[in-house]
Amino acid sequence: MRFLFTMIITAITASPAIAQKPVRLITLDPGHFHAALVQKSMYPQVDETVHVYAKKGNDLDLHLAKIKGYNTDVKAPTGWKEVVYEGDDFFDRMLREKKGNVVVLAGNNQLKTDYILKSVQSGLNVFADKPMVIDQKGFVKLKQAFETAKRNKVLLYDIMTERYEITTILQRAFSMEPALFGALTKGTAAEPAVTKESVHHFYKYVSGSVLTRPAWFLDVEQEGEGIVDVTTHLVDLVQWECFPGVTLDYTKDIVLTSAKHWPTVISRNQFAELTKVQQVPAYLKKYSDAKDDISVMCNGEINYRIKGVHAKVSVIWNYKAPDGTGDTHYSIMRGTKANLVIRQGAEQQYKPTLYIEPLVHNAAYDNDVQKTVEKIAQQYKGVSLKKNDKGWEVIIPDAFKEGHESHFARVTEKYLEYLSKNNMPSWEVPNMLAKYYTTTQAQKLANKK
Incomplete structure (x- = not known):
């Protein structure tokens, strides 16, 4: 039935009477739900026909x-x-047919870097889910891919949804206001200037239903360790918030000081519930014990200096969140006048909440804070402050609270803008390289211990 359906659609879209829109998506080897989330919305410049190869x-x-x-x-x-x-020849077939001009990648990360490199070598634009690379060997290929993309005048970009979370946007905006924040401190190894921590869960709901994970998601050789996966978002946010618009040189600006990783154990029953697969595959046996409980190296912590600023990022994976909770995020940026803190715990009803916690306590500073918030509110209508014991909670109207799934539309729209206007900032590519250098060097360092 699917083959017949495909043939009918192919015949229709091949008709010269139907004008093709400038962007035509190719979904390659989808294995992660992020591939589908790119299509949770429609886009005016994107053709409704999507070619899928797998x-x-x-x-x-x-x-x-x-x-x-x-x-x-x-x-x-x-x-x-x-x-x-x-x-089985889906990749070669895709390269040969070129039914679209943008390849969307979200799946097995062991294969992803090769997909990226060969796609840009073939003159195709690439929109890739994180991580684009999971080890040092892949990082070398990624550098080659960016060089090739530039030479072939195609756009290679990763899907950084967390830049579109409103509390993060406002944390960045407030940090750029010296009257309120002062300047970013250098911090120390014990008390970093910026810390970002993320707690995730294997068992979760996506688009209203329980997510089925592929069995290979638990194989760090295919998915990547946690220290090179979710930390990609956190390292990106450190760069994006602490050094807005600054071009980073990973050979000079990034210094790793320590990194560690540790496993989460998934029981055999949890594995079956999560994947709908009853037997543990052979490739997971190397992580399994006699009971087929699987140790997944999905937790990690990176301590490093970026342009002399101490930073710490960490990720923790639990099996399932307690009822009424979900994935959580914690972030602090330490300024000379105030700390900007995002918390998402029980007190916040597990919703990300931004706080301004001043180090300065006087009427003049309070006045500066009010003026700064009024300035920010000109762009983000309705943003205000609520006084508390430590300073202020930033009150954000619900209209700005889109949620993680909606952020895929925002980052896709940004990619489409870069594609049509050729206006991607010059710092994006070197900073992507700096980001993946940080994660892959951390993975190397953690595995030495």
């Missing part, structure tokens, strides 16, 4: 089911038409 199997079926769910959503249905090619 092996036959559960990863592909789950991806197509999510797209179908978006197409049939009661509140905001999309209108995507998926043209599917299934076969």
